[in-house]
Amino acid sequence: MARPRDGREGTTVGLWQDFADKPIKNNTPFVVVLGLCPTLAVSTSVKNGVSMAAAATAVLVCSNVLISLIRRFIPNQIRIACYIVVIAGFVTMVEIVMKALAPDAINRALGIFIPLIVVNCIILGRAEAFASSHGPLSSLLDGLGIGLGYLLSMVLISGIREVVAAGMLWGYRLTPVVVAGRTIVPEYQPIAVLGMAPGAFILLGLLFGLFAWMSDRRREAVRRTGVAAAPQTAKDFPKPAKAAAQGGGAPGAGPAPAAPGA
Amino acid sequence: MEVGYLELAIGSILISNFVLAKFLGLCPFFGVTRRISDSIGMGLAVTFVMTLASAITALVYRHVLLPTTDQHTNLLGLVGLPVPEGGYVLVLKTTSYILVIAGLVQFVEMVLRKNVPALYRAMGIYLPLITTNCAVFGVALLNTEAWRDPSKGLPVHLAAFNGFCGGVGFLLAMLLMSGIRERLAEERVPKALRGLPIAFLSAGLMALAFLGFSKLFGIAV
Numbered sequence: 036m037a038r039p040r041d042g043r044e045g046t047t048v049g050l051w052q053d054f055a056d057k058p059i060k061n062n063t064p065f066v067v068v069l070g071l072c073p074t075l076a077v078s079t080s081v082k083n084g085v086s087m088a089a090a091a092t093a094v095l096v097c098s099n100v101l102i103s104l105i106r107r108f109i110p111n112q113i114r115i116a117c118y119i120v121v122i123a124g125f126v127t128m129v130e131i132v133m134k135a136l137a138p139d140a141i142n143r144a145l146g147i148f149i150p151l152i153v154v155n156c157i158i159l160g161r162a163e164a165f166a167s168s169h170g171p172l173s174s175l176l177d178g179l180g181i182g183l184g185y186l187l188s189m190v191l192i193s194g195i196r197e198v199v200a201a202g203m204l205w206g207y208r209l210t211p212v213v214v215a216g217r218t219i220v221p222e223y224q225p226i227a228v229l230g231m232a233p234g235a236f237i238l239l240g241l242l243f244g245l246f247a248w249m250s251d252r253r254r255e256a257v258r259r260t261g262v263a264a265a266p267q268t269a270k271d272f273p274k275p276a277k278a279a280a281q282g283g284g285a286p287g288a289g290p291a292p293a294a295p296g297a
Numbered sequence: 298m299e300v301g302y303l304e305l306a307i308g309s310i311l312i313s314n315f316v317l318a319k320f321l322g323l324c325p326f327f328g329v330t331r332r333i334s335d336s337i338g339m340g341l342a343v344t345f346v347m348t349l350a351s352a353i354t355a356l357v358y359r360h361v362l363l364p365t366t367d368q369h370t371n372l373l374g375l376v377g378l379p380v381p382e383g384g385y386v387l388v389l390k391t392t393s394y395i396l397v398i399a400g401l402v403q404f405v406e407m408v409l410r411k412n413v414p415a416l417y418r419a420m421g422i423y424l425p426l427i428t429t430n431c432a433v434f435g436v437a438l439l440n441t442e443a444w445r446d447p448s449k450g451l452p453v454h455l456a457a458f459n460g461f462c463g464g465v466g467f468l469l470a471m472l473l474m475s476g477i478r479e480r481l482a483e484e485r486v487p488k489a490l491r492g493l494p495i496a497f498l499s500a501g502l503m504a505l506a507f508l509g510f511s512k513l514f515g516i517a518v
Contacts, residue, residue: 068327068493071320071323071324071327072320072321072324073320076319076320119396119399119428120392120396123391123392123395127387127388127389127392134387147435147439147442150390150394150438151434151435154428154430159429228505231508232318234501235501236500236501236504237497237498240494240497240498240501243493243494243497244494244495245489247491247494248488248489251488
């Protein structure tokens with residue numbers, strides 16, 4: 036399982052690279068299509084989206100660091116079970132902290148999706164693909180990078196949904212804009228369906244399509260100008276089938292569909 | 298208030314379908330629906346595990362996590378272990394459920410491989426993926442948390458039935474989706490929308506259709 040050391044591990048440059056290629060190039064959910072359930076379910080408003088991303092990132096960072104610290108003591112055959120127990124422990128902690136500190140509305144909106152972080156493929160995927168073969172500091176940065184990417188996607192999706200479906204952003208009403216008694220922007224008529232289940236699927240479909248189109252155009256431009264091939268994406272995530280086979284019946288990261296544009 | 302079987306069935310299959318309304322189990326929904334045969338195998342395996350997992354987690358909830366009341370006893374208390382006032386619900390729920398589900402999936406896999414090889418060949422490859430399926434974990438949580446009486450949750454027989462219905466709803470959504478995607482594979486889809494994006498758009502339209510079931514027969518879920 037140990038990945039060959041490439042000589043840059045532990046150096047400052049190496050550490051920076053552990054972090055820097057994660058938010059965009061390994062973005063979840065857009066590049067590595069994982070962790071879709073909470074992404075669609077709780078992205079109804081930016082506040083919910085950010086809380087969800089924060090909770091997931093907290094679990095991801097903690098479990099990454101702990102798994103990286105104990106990686107030499109975990110027997111290979113039962114490693115997935117060990118990861119799940121570690122993750123479940125941290126999820127319980129986050130759950131308790133959120134119950135105590137977060138506002139009631141947020142807790143109600145996130146609901147079962149906080150405990151469901153346990154089965155979020157992103158976290159198990161990082162444990163298997165990164166933390167099990169890297170040092171604690173690298174794993175910490177990896178968790179932060181992936182978490183930042185998840186946060187960015189959540190802000191994008193939930194921002195669009197909140198603005199279009201409710202005419203609000205971060206809980207503030209955007210329209211009507213009235214300056215000195217004169218209405219400059221009239222009251223916005225919300226398109227409520229985007230806040231409901233169908234809207235989430237359709238918005239994600241359109242965004243996936245947009246990103247596929249953009250990466251197609253970039254590849255086209257690269258081919259025309261003859262510059263080196265476009266950067267590889269999703270290289271750090273193992274193929275689900277392979278992960279399942281290695282785990283001997285272990286839960287793979289779910290049969291993730293091919294990355295869009297790949 | 299006791300919930301009826303029919304009410305639960307309509308609620309879980311149509312009104313708040315696990316995939317299309319609750320966003321649970323999306324990974325297999327988009328990952329294993331390229332062929333109808335795959336989606337049937339996965340759907341049946343999930344239904345089977347969801348039913349068993351619902352029953353077992355409901356039992357665990359009542360007899361391990363909740364403190365003893367006049368309706369049920371805490372088995373840990375019975376053997377002399379200390380049980381805090383609120384039971385172990387807050388600290389042990391997530392961990393115990395995921396362990397129960399993981400163990401159950403392993404067990405089902407072993408039993409099927411030994412005793413029903415034909416069935417194992419049909420759905421065996423999907424079983425390992427089910428441990429991390431949110432639908433299974435989600436139904437366990439919903440059965441014991443967000444129901445009308447959150448302190449008690451659904452009784453065991455209703456929880457198992459709800460798990461079964463959730464699985465049937467999942468199977469239905471998988472079947473519809475794979476039917477659509479088999480057709481889509483032969484259509485001329487714009488290049489950027491090929492594959493996953495068009496699948497999401499189709500799912501959105503399906504969810505829109507399922508939205509029409511809301512408040513069916515006056516059942517509020």
